[in-house]
Amino acid sequence: MKPPDFELEEWFDEYETNVEINLSKGYIQGLGTSRFNTSIDKLEYAAPTAGDIELREELGSRYDRSPEEILCTCGAQEANLIAALSILEPGDHTIVVLPTYKSITNIPSVLGDTTTIELNPPDWEVPLERIVASITPTTKLIVMDNPNNPTGKYHEQETIESIYEIAASEDIFLLIDEGYRAIVSEPYDPIAAFGNYGVSIASVTKPYGLAGLRFGWMAANSHIIERATMWKNHTTISPPILSQQIAHQALTDQEDDILSTHRSLLDQNANRIKEFVNRHELQWHPSETSTAFVKIPDSYASGREFSIELVEKQDTLVVPGESFGHNQYIRIGFGISPEILEQGLGRINTLLNS
Numbered sequence: 001m002k003p004p005d006f007e008l009e010e011w012f013d014e015y016e017t018n019v020e021i022n023l024s025k026g027y028i029q030g031l032g033t034s035r036f037n038t039s040i041d042k043l044e045y046a047a048p049t050a051g052d053i054e055l056r057e058e059l060g061s062r063y064d065r066s067p068e069e070i071l072c073t074c075g076a077q078e079a080n081l082i083a084a085l086s087i088l089e090p091g092d093h094t095i096v097v098l099p100t101y102k103s104i105t106n107i108p109s110v111l112g113d114t115t116t117i118e119l120n121p122p123d124w125e126v127p128l129e130r131i132v133a134s135i136t137p138t139t140k141l142i143v144m145d146n147p148n149n150p151t152g153k154y155h156e157q158e159t160i161e162s163i164y165e166i167a168a169s170e171d172i173f174l175l176i177d178e179g180y181r182a183i184v185s186e187p188y189d190p191i192a193a194f195g196n197y198g199v200s201i202a203s204v205t206k207p208y209g210l211a212g213l214r215f216g217w218m219a220a221n222s223h224i225i226e227r228a229t230m231w232k233n234h235t236t237i238s239p240p241i242l243s244q245q246i247a248h249q250a251l252t253d254q255e256d257d258i259l260s261t262h263r264s265l266l267d268q269n270a271n272r273i274k275e276f277v278n279r280h281e282l283q284w285h286p287s288e289t290s291t292a293f294v295k296i297p298d299s300y301a302s303g304r305e306f307s308i309e310l311v312e313k314q315d316t317l318v319v320p321g322e323s324f325g326h327n328q329y330i331r332i333g334f335g336i337s338p339e340i341l342e343q344g345l346g347r348i349n350t351l352l353n354s
């Protein structure tokens with residue numbers, strides 16, 4: 001089976017190790033280990049392999065679910081893979097909402113038929129009538145992310161409620177990658193708290209600045225989690241034990257401190273991005289996360305052309321919108337220090353003025 005292209009990760013691989021100013025990452029700048037207790041007796045498999053029971057109790061309480069309805073994984077990425085494997089049977093159809101992070105779409109599309117629903121600029125609203133019209137007798141799953149990567153849009157609660165009602169009434173699961181949700185200032189309930197048909201995916205990567213831990217989880221009904229646990233035995237068995245220990249601290253005692261620090265960093269940086277796009281009269285949707293999806297001037301043939309010129313002439317990396325199917329856009333990641341952001345915007349400014 002040919003692996004689908006993943007332009008975003010390929011772009012990172014090509015450029016990010018050699019670039020001076022990196023505005024390409026979607027997550028918040030990494031925390032160091034010094035604030036965490038990292039001492040551990042034995043580097044064994046974590047037991048139980050579904051994840052530490054106390055941690056799953058804590059996570060479960062956020063979804064109004066029991067620990068048996070939570071599975072800890074290696075990042076949201078693994079959770080997205082095994083959730084799709086656990087829900088879909090041969091012949092099942094999936095509705096995918098784009099733009100989004102590629103693996104969310106690619107995995108269902110190698111497992112079966114998919115129909116794509118496009119969010120469109122400038123508001124990136126979900127066209128509910130298109131979802132309804134795309135449902136077939138074999139539709140088993142709707143997948144999307146919320147908040148959205150790359151736009152940073154957090155869909156209105158009523159929109160998500162409507163999609164959930166449409167899905168549940170047709171016996172369809174609604175899987176939402178909520179990896180950015182914890183960074184939003186006033187998040188409403190996650191989808192797994194809506195009922196039996198809701199599946200939530202999340203991780204400590206984005207809001208907590210802990211991408212390198214590779215620690216995430218999924219929340220769903222116990223039947224799905226049972227199947228996902230069987231799939232996990234075939235992928236990574238248990239979560240990495242040291243990552244789990246650090247994630248536990250980040251998600252409990254240290255959570256308020258980490259999230260409030262990161263929220264105020266993003267507020268400050270989002271204001272700076274807003275000034276920048278307004279001054280250059282560029283189109284974007286105000287972001288509630290750490291990424292801004294910005295339309296580039298028509299004088300550039302494509303986001304890729306713009307991004308290559310920026311990296312070659314200004315040693316500054318953003319992500320071409322082509323990675324998300326929108327070739328007149330670039331994605332600017334602003335989960336970085338205000339000083340680095342300032343330098344990066346200065347270089348984009350130089351390119352725009354040249």
Ligand SMILES: Cc1ncc(COP(=O)(O)O)c(C=O)c1O
Pocket residue numbers: 026074075076077078101145149177179202203204205211214215216
């Ligand atoms: C929506 C979304 N899901 C999943 C991932 C991967 O996250 P993780 O590091 O938790 O595996 C990303 C990374 O950019 C993402 O944007």
